[in-house]
Amino acid sequence: xxxxxxxxxxxxxxxxxxxxxxxxxxxxxxxxxxxxxxxxxxxxxxxxxxxxxxxxxxxxxxxxxxxxxxxxxxxxxxxxxxxxxxxxxxxxxxxxxxxxxxxxxxxxxxxxxxxxxxxxxxxxxxxxxxxxxxxxxxxx
Amino acid sequence: xxxxxxxxxxxxxxxxxxxxxxxxxxxxxxxxxxxxxxxxxxxxxxxxxxxxxxxxxxxxxxxxxxxxxxxxxxxxxxxxxxxxxxxxxxxxxxxxxxxxxxxxxxxxxxxxxxxxxxxxxxxxxxxxxxxxxxxxxxxx
DNA sequence: TTGTAAATGCAACAAAGTTGCGTTTATTGT
DNA sequence: ACAATAAACGCAACTTTGTTGCATTTACAA
Numbered sequence: 001x002x003x004x005x006x007x008x009x010x011x012x013x014x015x016x017x018x019x020x021x022x023x024x025x026x027x028x029x030x031x032x033x034x035x036x037x038x039x040x041x042x043x044x045x046x047x048x049x050x051x052x053x054x055x056x057x058x059x060x061x062x063x064x065x066x067x068x069x070x071x072x073x074x075x076x077x078x079x080x081x082x083x084x085x086x087x088x089x090x091x092x093x094x095x096x097x098x099x100x101x102x103x104x105x106x107x108x109x110x111x112x113x114x115x116x117x118x119x120x121x122x123x124x125x126x127x128x129x130x131x132x133x134x135x136x137x138x139x140x
Numbered sequence: 141x142x143x144x145x146x147x148x149x150x151x152x153x154x155x156x157x158x159x160x161x162x163x164x165x166x167x168x169x170x171x172x173x174x175x176x177x178x179x180x181x182x183x184x185x186x187x188x189x190x191x192x193x194x195x196x197x198x199x200x201x202x203x204x205x206x207x208x209x210x211x212x213x214x215x216x217x218x219x220x221x222x223x224x225x226x227x228x229x230x231x232x233x234x235x236x237x238x239x240x241x242x243x244x245x246x247x248x249x250x251x252x253x254x255x256x257x258x259x260x261x262x263x264x265x266x267x268x269x270x271x272x273x274x275x276x277x278x279x280x
Numbered sequence: 281t282t283g284t285a286a287a288t289g290c291a292a293c294a295a296a297g298t299t300g301c302g303t304t305t306a307t308t309g310t
Numbered sequence: 311a312c313a314a315t316a317a318a319c320g321c322a323a324c325t326t327t328g329t330t331g332c333a334t335t336t337a338c339a340a
Contacts, residue, residue, distance in 0.1 A: 019286060019337050054289050059328065079219035097259060100266055119237060122277030126240055129217065129271040137262030159306050159317060194320045199297065
C-alpha cells in the first residue's frame with residue numbers, strides 16, 4: 001500500500017470533519033488504490049495484519065465514508081455491497097459492469113445514468129441503477 | 141385467490157414436466173395474480189393457512205419455476221430477491237421500477253434492455269440489469 | 281494534560297438463502 | 311386399483327451479510 005494513498009486518505013477524512021483513525025485511513029487508502037468496486041470482505045483481506053479491524057468497525061467506517069460521499073455503494077445480484085471511491089467522475093450517478101464469471105465490478109463512467117425514463121402515469125423518476133453484465137477482459 | 145389462477149398454474153406446471161403439487165400451484169397462482177414483483181416473504185404471507193409451506197420448499201419451488209422460465213428473479217438493493225411471473229412480454233430482458241418509499245417493484249416492459257452498451261476493450265456484453273428508482277403513484 | 285464525543289470492539293442478533301437427509305407423495309406402469 | 315419410484319417436501323442445521331446495544335478506548339481540542 002503506497003504511503004501516498006494513506007496521506008490522501010488522511011487529508012480527505014480530516015477535510016470532512018471526521019476523526020483520522022488508523023482504520024479509516026487504511027480502508028480509504030485501499031479503496032483509493034483499487035480501480036474496481038470491492039466487497040467488504042475483499043477490503044478485509046487487503047488490510048495489513050498490523051491493522052486487524054472488527055467487521056462492525058469496517059461496516060461503520062464504510063457507512064461513514066459513503067455518507068460523506070467519499071465512496072459509494074454498488075448493488076449486485078449476489079446480495080453483497082461493493083464499495084468504490086468517488087473520484088471526480090463518480091460524483092454523479094453512473095453505470096456499473098459486472099463480470100458474470102469472476103464477479104468483478106467496475107464503474108462505467110461514460111454511461112450517463114441520469115436522464116429520466118418513461119414511467120407509468122403518476123410515477124416520479126428519481127434515479128436509475130444500471131448494471132451491464134458480461135465477461136471482463138480477463139475472462140473473455 | 142381465484143380458482144382460475146390455480147387452474148392456469150396447474151396447467152403451466154404440468155406442461156413443463158413438473159409434478160403438480162399443492163405448493164407449486166399455490167405459489168404460481170399467487171404470482172399470476174400479482175402484478176408486482178414480490179419477495180419470498182410476501183409470497184409466504186399470501187399463502188392460505190391451509191397450505192403452510194416450508195421456507196426451503198418455497199425457495200426450491202421458486203428456483204424450479206425460474207428454471208422453467210415461468211417466473212424470473214429481480215435483484216434489488218435490499219439484498220432480497222423478488223419474483224415475477226413471465227408473461228409474454230417478460231420473455232425478453234426488461235427493466236424494473238422500484239419505489240424508494242414503499243419498496244414496491246414493477247416491471248417496465250416497454251424499456252428495451254437488450255441493446256449492447258459501450259464497454260472497455262476486451263469486454264464482452266451479455267445483458268443489462270436496469271432498475272429505475274423513484275416514487276410510485278401511491279407514494280407520490 | 282485532561283475532558284469529551286467520536287470511534288472501536290465484542291457479543292448477540294436478524295434475515296436471506298443453502299445443504300443434507302430422511303419422509304412423503306404425484307405419477308407411471310401394470 | 312395398486313405398487314414402485316423418482317420427484318417434492320420438511321426439518322434441522324448452517325453460512326453469509328449485515329445490524330444493534332453497550333462498554334471501552336482514543337483522537338482531538340480546550
